[in-house]
Each structure stands twice: as structure tokens, then as C-alpha cells.
Amino acid sequence: MKFKNIRYLALVFGIGASVQGEGASTKQTITFSEHIAPIVFENCTSCHRPNEAAPFSLMNYRDVQKRGELIITVIEDQYMPPWHARSKDYEFQGHRGLSEKEIALIGEWVDSGMAEGDLSKVPALPKFTEGWQLGVPDLVISMKDGYPLYAEGPDIYRNFVIPLDLDEDRWIQAIEFRPGKRSIVHHSLFYYDTTGEARKRDAEDPVPGFKRMASAEKSGSIGGWAVGGIPRKLPDGLAYHLPKGSDIILSTHFHPSGKEETELSIVGLYFSKEPPKQRFTGIQLPPAFGALAGVNIPAGESNYTKKDSFVLPVDVKAFGISSHAHYLGKRMKMTATLPDGELKELLTIDDWDFSWQEQYRYEDYVFLPAGTRLDGEVVWDNSEDNINNPNTPPKRVAWGRESDDEMGSVTLQMVAANPSEFGRLRKEIRNHTAEASRKARAARFSRGRQAGQEGNRGEILKRIVDRFDKDGDGILSTAERETARKALDR
Ligand code: HEC
Known part of the structure; x- marks a missing residue:
């Protein structure tokens, strides 16, 4: 955590617990009622109240x-307040943060003994919208059965299927996710499945939901929710396509709270009346949450970095940006280098926190002309200094779907500025992913051949053990061998 000594600013701004007036005897005391309550109510109470996060x-x-x-x-x-996104060039909606002046004022109040002041001057608590934030949804769905979570133990990822049985295609403008138990639900990512595979997996597993999601079950991604997330409609009538017959999948990450709880999430869907006039898409750098980037982080490495770039084939208007990594994530960044060489900061996160997987929305569209180069960068810290590192001592961590594996990417959401060019934009993005996939195969092949040529079976085996030895005991247990076999078969 960065430490910023901000208290001295109190002096600079002339705020003090006992600001001297004209006469030495007139002291203005900082009080809760007059000075502190307005700041706290405005910036903290939205989450710090009953039944919130x-x-x-x-x-x-x-x-x-x-x-x-x-x-x-x-x-x-x-x-606090939690906020991780930074950009010197663009504003984000719903930005949370205190000014230096407000921080200094609270500091002075604490240092001077925290006077309460005149109770009648405490402002009214803000009016928070109870219930659905976006109004009554067009469709309310919920998990079939509650999922029981233990009081203590590792974090859990679990996928829950909610059949919709829609007989026609729909367009989703917004999804409002309401966790049943906010104390245990960290975040949830939403997908739809048109294949019926997820339903099958759920039925096979005796406990509600199922564990690992294969890519086949995710026909499409339709957003997500994280603690503190505010549901928002997509701008300008944009919408996610939801094909008829789809099931919704909630891919939820749980963090045990010390108390046994049962989660029953409720989801509100907001549909648009008609199909949107325009489509949108996202470019992920590196693609597939880093699956093709060869993420394999040595123990102790504190600055493991992956970068990827993409040149926009057409003019676009970006409206949202998000990033993803697990516990070892440290920094993320996406910049845009305009055709004239000007550098713009789309997103910087210097202090990645796994708990705050927010999807940031720009205040206004960000226009990026054709020929702009997007550069994405993800940095992981697998050293002891990373207080979120789940392994002590640290051990090698490779790409994977479990929370103790790693992933990483930054995703920019956009429309083509000229809707007729959307097809070209999407095609180039697909090509980019295909190219990354081709390179990943080539790299795997040459690593294998190199090891083979050296006749170094030992080296290959060692690498396999390093990668799949989850409990770090130096040998592969039956379960670890099984995971290795499945992964290497792919
Ligand atoms: C968007 C929701 C949100 C807002 C806004 C928010 N908090 Fe929090 N706060 C949390 C959550 C969730 C936790 C517990 C998890 C954690 O520590 O990250 C927390 C924890 C805390 C803690 C305990 C930290 C610890 O280490 O035990 C303090 C103190 C705190 N908040 C103060 C504040 C203050 C003061 C504000 C306003 C300036 C604020 N929070 C605004 C969500 C919020």
C-alpha cells in the first residue's frame, strides 16, 4: 500500500482543529456534525450500512x-473508498474518492479528539434506492437452490445455471445482480449457454452448481458484477444478444466470511424493446484472459509482465474498460497511441485488488481513429512482498481457471464510429486472437522439440511437475496427475 502523508496539507489549506480567527480566542472547532458527517455520508455510507458490502x-x-x-x-x-482506475485523459462514471482537502480535514478531526458538535447540524442520511437500482426488471430470475458455503476454507468458484426457456431472441440492456449474502460473494461473471452443456454439468453434480467451466459451455459473455458495482444500462441503446433457448450462467467467486452461509443470488434482466441499431465488441489484450500468452510465473518474480498490442482498423468510440487477474495481479495498463503519435492513457491500475473486479465506464465516448495502436500490459507479483500471494513460500503459478492459477488481460469495449465498419473491426479482432493462438501453438511445439532434441526427458518432466504440483510437495498426486493429463491432452 502506498502511504501518502497528507496531513500536512491541513496546514497548506489552512484547515485546523483550532483555526485562529482574528482574535486569539475565536477558535473554530472541527466537528462531526458540521464537517465530517457530510463527507462520510456522501462517500462511505452507500456501502457502510446494513445489508451492503x-x-x-x-x-x-x-x-x-x-x-x-x-x-x-x-x-x-x-x-477507502475503494477505487482503482486512473486515467489522466478520461473521466470514469461513478468515480469514488476523497479530495486531499477532505482527507486532511478528517485527519485534523481525528487528531483533535473527534468532537461531536451540535447534533441538530448533522445532515440527513442520503436517500439510497432500496430494491432494484434500475427500476422493475423485465425478467427476474434466481438460482434454483441455495449454495451452502463453509465458514472457513479456500475461496470457491462455482457456476450456477438458470434456465430461461425464452422462445425468442432478446436483447439485454442491463443486468442487475443481487447477491443474497453480500458478505461472501466477491464477484460474479455472467454468460449464456445455448448448448445445454451447462445444464447437464449442473445436473451431474449433486451440490447446486458445478465447478469448472469448459469454454464450450460459454456461448457468450454478458458482463458481470463485483462488490461495489453499480448496475448501468449500456449506452445509446446498445445491448447484448441473448439467443432464444439460452440458459444463463452465473460464475460466482466466494470468499468465506467465518460464518456458514447459503447463497441464493437474484438477477434482474432489462431488455430493449427492439434489436439495437448498432453492435459493440471488446478487444482483450492479451486475448483469452492471457490463455495464449504463455503465463507461467516463477516463484519470487515480482515484475512478471505480459504485453500485447492491436492496431485499430477503423475509427472507434470506446465506452468501457475492465481488467482481470487473480491474487498475483499487481498492475494493469492500456494506452492508445494515436496515428499522430500522441499517447493517451485509457486505464491504469497501480494497485490491483482481486476483490474489486469493476467494469469501468467512461463519462463520454473516447474517440480513437483508425491506425491507433492499443497497448495492453499486465504485471504480476509472485514474490513474498505481495500480501495477497496465497502461497508462502511463493511457488510457480501458471495460467488456469482456478483462483490459485493466474489470468490477466485488459478489455476495451467499443463501437465502430461508423456502424457499417463494425464487421471489419470484429474480423480484425478475431484475427488477432487467431494469430495469438497460432503463436502459442508454435511456441509449445518448439519448446517440446528443443527439450526432445536435447534428449532431456527429465527437463520436460520437471516442467510438468512444476506446473501441476499444486500442493508443492514435489510429486504429482493422483488428482494432480489427472489435471495434468487433461491439460496436456487439450
Ligand atoms: C463501494 C463500497 C465501499 C465504500 C464506498 C466504502 N467502503 Fe469501506 N469497506 C468496504 C468493504 C467491502 C470493506 C471490507 C473489505 C475490505 O476491507 O476491503 C470495507 C472496509 C472498510 C474499513 C475496514 C478496513 C480494515 O482493514 O479493517 C474501513 C475503516 C472503511 N472501510 C472505511 C471506509 C470509509 C471511511 C469510507 C468513505 C470514505 C469507505 N470505507 C467507503 C466497502 C466500501
């Missing part, structure tokens, strides 16, 4: 006063 409420003097020291630490470190 945060573990305690910040709704009155007592709530705030008893955590004064902790609060000043987390706001100076910019750990």
Missing part, C-alpha cells in the same frame, strides 16, 4: 468515532 455501518457519530484511527489510515492510504 462493508462489514460495519458508518451512519452516525458513534460508528465513525470508534473507528477514527482506522478510518484515517485507510483514507490516507487511499484504500
